[in-house]
Amino acid sequence: MGGLIPGNAPRRSRPRGGRRWVVAAVVTPALLALGLLAFRLNERYEGCLAEHGPTSADLIDGVYGPCYSAMVLGDTLSLAFVAVFAATIVVGFVLGVVDGRGRRRFAYGRWVCVVVVGLTAPWGLLAYALAYGLGRLLPARRPPVYRPPPSAVALQHGWIEAIHLYQRLARGEPPPSVVAPGFIGPGVVYLDAPFTYSRYYGTTVTYGQSRTVAFGSPAIVAGAMIGNLIGNSAARSRAASLAQPQWREFAYARVVLTATTTWCSLGGRWLAFDHGAAVEYSINGPNAVLSFADVEPLRLTGPSVWCHAVMFAYARYGPGQWQQAPFLHPLREAVHSLAGPGPQPQQPDAGHG
Template sequence: MLAERDARAAAEVERSWHGACELLSHLAAGRQLPPLTVWGLVLHPGEQAYLSFAAGYSRYYSGDGTYTHVDGLFLGSLPFMAAGYAFTAMGNNARRSAAAAEAAYRWREHQRTQVVLTSERVVCNANGRWLSFYFSGVTAFYPEPMNWSVVFEFGDAVPLRLVGESGAAIATYAAWALHGRDGLHEHPALEPLRAAVRNAARR
């Protein structure tokens, strides 16, 4: 059973990689994608949806780092009061440490999401609603197809990371949307995909 499951997972990864290679080859050749019909999500006039995937979603930001400080009042014997104040101090230290850890920057909101790629934006159904990330607002773009992930930075929003078997295809489409065919031909991070396309053409 475990071996069968591993075989299915490996086959799905291979299909996803081949799909990303085919997408790169298609777009790099200047061919257009057929429009995709989507329901629920409302597109803008003139906007076209092209691809839809499931992916892992997360955002990069810090917490507020606040915690509740407790001051205890203990009446009774000296050992009882000493123990009470000691436990209160220990509790405050634990809450302060937890708050400091929460304040650190890290990837948060981890969840599985539906991603729609359109002519204008990346749209994610996260936390029960559709969130739009416009290509025009992207300030930095880090595709990592070998790690099945892509990270976007924005001027007015916290970074977005999409990961999983669809990561290579999402990275490929985003490179095309942001940089055109030149991005597909020249972006260093896409070289593993380009190499796979070249190797397939030689067979």
Template sequence: MTDNVPTLDGVWNQGWQSAVELRAALLGGEPLPEMPYVPVRLEPEEKAHAAVVLDYSRYYGMDVTYQQNSNFYFGSPVFVAAGLAADAIGNASARGRAEAMARAQWREFQQVTVYVTSTRLLALVDGTRWLSWYHQGNVQVHALLGEWAVVQMFPDCEPVRWQGPAAPWLAVLLVYLVFGEDNLRHHPELSALGPAFG
């Protein structure tokens, strides 16, 4: 194994081995499996291939508001100065918290079931809304195998990160569905899964 292969045990080992086997099978010309049922309506000619449980998050910044204190102090100069200093410290602290919350970062952490189809990924997010990420709109797939993650980049929405034991397997499948067999064979981030024969 190479240096960038994570230490494996239990379900993590199974996830890694599944990714190795899927890559070998796809490069060997085997067809993708098809699921007979998914809980949502698919588009005409769309085929469901798998359902995996992963941690989901998106990367974005946001507008945050905070309230500043500006109290009126009456009394001795020491009392007034102490009150103004306390307000300044409180305002600086509130501003710092708001700036930290507003920075672009991974958000919306939750575990979801991801349905992989021939045209998109589907997931029920927040338990209330089905979201789709179409392979055709996917500009880049980052297989971050050492972090047990795969990140999808799109031109018109925030990056999406999938993380967990099944992430290497999903990375293999996404690279294949989005970019094809040649990219699957030569994708440098997938080299830790072993040699690409064929």
């Protein structure tokens, strides 16, 4: 009940299967060429022995015979071919079992690749086919169960709680009050929840300029000067980036909402943000942004962001107009869908101000 928060639904894209068969169709002709080359070198070695005698590949008086190089190269290529041959059988068998148990199509339907592999490495295709049949006889592998991260679960619970709060206020019931231990501010408390607190503003950043004095050849002096200029330029660019307006002062804060004010507790210090002074309220994902005319914007991030939006609208616009707040549009649509027929809508990703 209550629809889904944007970004929380699992996104499963259809995988492009069978790419390994394309790779196999490219590699197996090279394997065949390797085997043919090893065979030709062994023939060359046998011919060399027939021409120069059986000792022509041995070490005699510190000198290798004329057939030694052909013997070494032929043995090396033969060993490489045997190793790749065995690897092809093992890989084909393992992939066959995996694909068969996963109830996938034989070779993912890559029939052209199957023909190429069958002509160039029939032993690998045979191993895959036998293992595929064995895999089909085994119990089917269960697909992985999607388990959303705890943060997504918390956001979903907050969204559902906000829907219940919206429905309760829409029926004309008074807003529920909560007990806020340690809060000594005025007024009844309607929300007491943890948030991530941040502010948006630019600042002045100072940085030091380094000076380098170099002695030596002109090349050494020029290199030192260029290095010094590059270092100073990097420091200046880094300082300019840090000075740009951006979200700062990230901290976990206890947020208490009353009929007139949003209070943020930071390290035992309470900061008050008057609802009447807010010129804009917007929500983007798990973030609620309050903009003011005289102070830096405030951003609150957490699972209770939509509950804060509902109570802010109720406190700011009153019992008769709060439902028309533009930033409550996704929540309003979700509540209306629950009241009538039709699928439950998902919340859009874009923010609403």
